[in-house]
Amino acid sequence: xxxxxxxxxxxxxxxxxxxxxxxxxxxxxxxxxxxxxxxxxxxxxxxxxxxxxxxxxxxxxxxxxxxxxxxxxxxxxxxxxxxxxxxxxxxxxxxxxxxxxxxxxxxxxxxxxxxxxxxxxxxxxxxxxxxxxxxxxxxxxxxxxxxxxxxxxxxxxxxxxxxxxxxxxxxxxxxxxxxxxxxxxxxxxxxxxxxxxxxxxxxxxxxxxxxxxxxxxxxxxxxxxxxxxxxxxxxxxxxxxxxxxxxxxxxxxxxxxxxxxxxxxxxxxxxxxxxxxxxxxxxxxxxxxxxxxxxxxxxxxxxxxxxxx
Amino acid sequence: xxxxxxxxxxxxxxxxxxxxxxxxxxxxxxxxxxxxxxxxxxxxxxxxxxxxxxxxxxxxxxxxxxxxxxxxxxxxxxxxxxxxxxxxxxxxxxxxxxxxxxxxxxxxxxxxxxxxxxxxxxxxxxxxxxxxxxxxxxxxxxxxxxxxxxxxxxxxxxxxxxxxxxxxxxxxxxxxxxxxxxxxxxxxxxxxxxxxxxxxxxxxxxxxxxxxxxxxxxxxxxxxxxxxxxxxxxxxxxxxxxxxxxxxxxxxxxxxxxxxxxxxxxxxxxxxxxxxxxxxxxxxxxxxxxxxxxxxxxxxxxxxxxxxxxxxxxxxxxxxxxxxxxxxxxxxxxxxxxxxxx
Numbered sequence: 001x002x003x004x005x006x007x008x009x010x011x012x013x014x015x016x017x018x019x020x021x022x023x024x025x026x027x028x029x030x031x032x033x034x035x036x037x038x039x040x041x042x043x044x045x046x047x048x049x050x051x052x053x054x055x056x057x058x059x060x061x062x063x064x065x066x067x068x069x070x071x072x073x074x075x076x077x078x079x080x081x082x083x084x085x086x087x088x089x090x091x092x093x094x095x096x097x098x099x100x101x102x103x104x105x106x107x108x109x110x111x112x113x114x115x116x117x118x119x120x121x122x123x124x125x126x127x128x129x130x131x132x133x134x135x136x137x138x139x140x141x142x143x144x145x146x147x148x149x150x151x152x153x154x155x156x157x158x159x160x161x162x163x164x165x166x167x168x169x170x171x172x173x174x175x176x177x178x179x180x181x182x183x184x185x186x187x188x189x190x191x192x193x194x195x196x197x198x199x200x201x202x203x204x205x206x207x208x209x210x211x212x213x214x215x216x217x218x219x220x221x222x223x224x225x226x227x228x229x230x231x232x233x234x235x236x237x238x239x240x241x242x243x244x245x246x247x248x249x250x251x252x253x254x255x256x257x258x259x260x261x262x263x264x265x266x267x268x269x270x271x272x273x274x275x276x277x278x279x280x281x282x283x284x285x286x287x288x289x290x291x292x293x294x295x296x297x298x299x300x301x302x303x304x305x306x307x308x309x
Numbered sequence: 310x311x312x313x314x315x316x317x318x319x320x321x322x323x324x325x326x327x328x329x330x331x332x333x334x335x336x337x338x339x340x341x342x343x344x345x346x347x348x349x350x351x352x353x354x355x356x357x358x359x360x361x362x363x364x365x366x367x368x369x370x371x372x373x374x375x376x377x378x379x380x381x382x383x384x385x386x387x388x389x390x391x392x393x394x395x396x397x398x399x400x401x402x403x404x405x406x407x408x409x410x411x412x413x414x415x416x417x418x419x420x421x422x423x424x425x426x427x428x429x430x431x432x433x434x435x436x437x438x439x440x441x442x443x444x445x446x447x448x449x450x451x452x453x454x455x456x457x458x459x460x461x462x463x464x465x466x467x468x469x470x471x472x473x474x475x476x477x478x479x480x481x482x483x484x485x486x487x488x489x490x491x492x493x494x495x496x497x498x499x500x501x502x503x504x505x506x507x508x509x510x511x512x513x514x515x516x517x518x519x520x521x522x523x524x525x526x527x528x529x530x531x532x533x534x535x536x537x538x539x540x541x542x543x544x545x546x547x548x549x550x551x552x553x554x555x556x557x558x559x560x561x562x563x564x565x566x567x568x569x570x571x572x573x574x575x576x577x578x579x580x581x582x583x584x585x586x587x588x589x590x591x592x593x594x595x596x597x598x599x600x601x602x603x604x605x606x607x608x609x610x611x612x613x614x615x616x617x618x619x620x621x622x623x624x625x626x627x628x629x630x631x632x633x634x635x636x637x638x639x640x641x642x643x644x645x646x647x648x649x650x651x
Contacts, residue, residue, distance in 0.1 A: 015494035140631035145624040284496045
């Protein structure tokens, strides 16, 4: 087990290093200048600006500086947003993104599990079909379409919930629903399969035979074992949340990391783009690692041999 | 079930005549893999309906621009932001196809009458007076084109990589596996966005970006299958007969992998459609005058409060396409590989 964790950890470091280098060199290839007033500047002024940000150095030196800075947790200085250090910029904005992400994954998986269990218990009834239908819709309809439609009908037409901004709990409801659609869909389908599988096994028959009520059979005996594999979908779900946060935060004007990222892309702010990419990758890689280890810890049947995946 | 005793009189039974030759009679024509799969997919109503709907959408995408009588980029500022109006359907009061629009203060106006326009614009027009129906049809074409191309590239790269890794095995395989492990550790969102920032946004760069990130799943699946299949006797036989490695891979192994390859590709397509729309939505997609469903939704979103129809129509179509492809993919998976059924 310890060997496996160490091995995975080393892979994680390699992955992060590759991502960091890739991001750096790709950023250098991007056409355009990071200075918004570049056209008006004289060559001397441009030179001073470049020196100021260390852009006059050879690429290799810049790269070394960048990697050393990364190890210290320094992501560079933003070119466009008031020369704030990127780390600070991201830290200021991380709270809404995290709140949104956690709410979406929390409510999403819970609703998904409930839907999945219900449709497994009532297999091939209208309840099952409608929950499958919800899952197909949730999986298929792009979340920004869903967010836009919701914003228009619930926010503007009915006026039930605030349309934009981030000022209190009621402002989080619509973005959370929009983000949670995908987790709901995925967990519901996964849960249904697992539950049907588990309900057919011998120990469930035994529990029924000794006279346990159907509620007890489903939730006390069945759910526990069916829940274990659901952990594996947490990885893909995190990715979907990151992708989703970009558009959802933009649509609902939430001051989070995703919105910052989209803004940085449109104004060519290299250091913010690099910083956000690294942050996303870091979170992704760490979550995948945690999920894999957790899975092995919870279910002793899974043998963590030689990283065969 | 029935617990009451049932009396069945003896004369209802007759002795069976044993005829050994009849035991070997084949009652129904034997089916090959594809016929069998087709039988199974036909039973799956959701997949079948999705296929028909998808076919209709594709027909609409290609025939639509021809019958609408408007070009994708025909601008006319005299007819901007018209709501939808469809002949025959305009008299059905609960459908939004009568060319009227509800203002924010609640008054209903017939915009066509106001602007003195006799023509019908089925889905209305946008802020430059372009016919939305034609643009949506064109948008579907482009979205599908990107999706199919990305899926194809994905398939070619993934299958080749996976087949080589699995077939040759050994050190080469473990090296190639490490590469996949590192690549799949990178969130594809990040790679796609970086690729598109470097190359100019356009059909080709979006497709390439999608293919670069998408092939790892395919490569893994194909490798696992090849590892299993290469131990089979027919591969040994082919090798003994002196066939080259590439011939064994492409002539003997790949046909046996068709099922998994098709299943995987079918799941790539909706993914690619989503990603293209997503990129367009955050401003990294196609630029005017080209229109994909994503850019149309993005444009419509900006004026959602005033002219909701500009977003609703492309949004409905992308949703239909996504639902259909997901259902078809599920159906095909169940049909080709009943073991993978979920």
